[in-house]
Amino acid sequence: MRRSIPLTPTPSGISADGGDGVAQRIVVLGAGFAGLWSAIGAARALDELGIGADRVEIVAIDMTAWHSIRVRNYEADLEGTRVSLDSVLGPIGVRRLEGEVTGVDVAGRTVAYAANGAPHSIAYDRLVFALGSRLAHPPIPGLATHAFDVDTHAAAERLNAHIAALPHRASSPGQSTVLVVGGGPTGIEAATEIPGKLRAAGIAAPRVILADHAPRIGADMGAGALPVIEEALAALGIEALGGVSVAAVDAEGATLATGERIAAATVVWCAGMQAHPLTAQFPVERDRLGRLPVEPSLKIKGLAAEFAAGDAAWFLVDGVHCSVMSCQHGRPMGRFAGHNVVCNLLDRPMLPLRIDWYTTILDLGPWGAVYTEGWDRQLVSQGSAAKRTKEIINRERIYPPRSGKRREILDSAGPTVQAPPVRFG
């Protein structure tokens, strides 16, 4: 028995969107790796069941008009890395709303968002929360004002523009120095591209420092990958600085907890991720990263109509290991969330997501890459062989179809888990 979406309550000044005659509505928040694939997965499931938008409408809300391939934000040329959401959602009949989600009312089944400078709300029958994660900014003096990052497309473009303009600044001791803080995968990928970016800007003798709390940069990547990472950093002339704690950042560099000063006109913060703060609006206990606990169906534990996927959610992917904030997990979580949100709405059995493999393919700039497999990170390949795998992932495998063809787009989002990435060498 289908029910009608109730008209959204309209407190003064809030526009309503919900009484337009659509029988039921699925709202997807975010159109990143988890959200876009949720929306396509839901459209695919409805298409398979022969249900049109007159019976179940899918609405995707994102604050930009783009599907950002966030994993490429460390690259020197970001032109053309993103995909227009309309080119993917338009052909499959998903309604796109551009705006910033500002609240979720689980009891009232409504989402608040701001668009064109005005507050709006939209009612839902089923929700997929996929607003992702954000770079964590600890309260270090000067960090928010002076540090750069590669967390979003806009931030990454800002960093690249700043580096390109460095030679035109007044000369300073740290003009040719970039300090990257955070020696995890994002920091390593950001750092290994920076010598090339500095040289392209006309800085003949660049200095790049990669600093972390941990004594050895890259140790988290496993015993097999560690020497590969160290070799690549050395070959690229990057100084690995372990055991470092940044106490303050300013326009001319950073001060360490020891009082030592690193002169650097560019500080790039890559240390830690937190789930989107709106996860706090769900009446469930979140993990230490702020993520929502979900069933293998991607339905939020303990809630009736709300699903979550990607960096904003966690579950045990193989019954043992916790999902990782990654596009590797975000995309299948999205496809299954999309499929299952439709099944749940239409009272059909849902499919549990199980992922039995885990890989890490880390870009190491012009040196190549390193590919590990398994939760114990066994070395698979390195150098140019691993780089070929990385390029296929970043430029083909993780993209939605760009043909604009409805059938191709729908077929790309079935509730299945891909095979691990191809190996070379």
Ligand SMILES: Cc1cc2nc3c(=O)[nH]c(=O)nc-3n(C[C@H](O)[C@H](O)[C@H](O)COP(=O)(O)OP(=O)(O)OC[C@H]3O[C@@H](n4cnc5c(N)ncnc54)[C@H](O)[C@@H]3O)c2cc1C
């Ligand atoms: C530089 C870098 C390199 C990475 N490399 C890898 C890698 O090699 N492999 C890997 O697996 N993972 C990698 N990751 C992690 C990966 O990018 C994330 O895990 C992934 O993007 C998570 O997908 P998501 O859909 O949950 O979130 P996101 O991709 O961040 O998408 C969230 C979406 O929500 C939108 N949004 C956010 N807040 C609001 C709001 N209030 N209102 C409306 N819209 C909003 C955003 O615009 C965005 O479109 C990397 C990350 C970075 C930054």
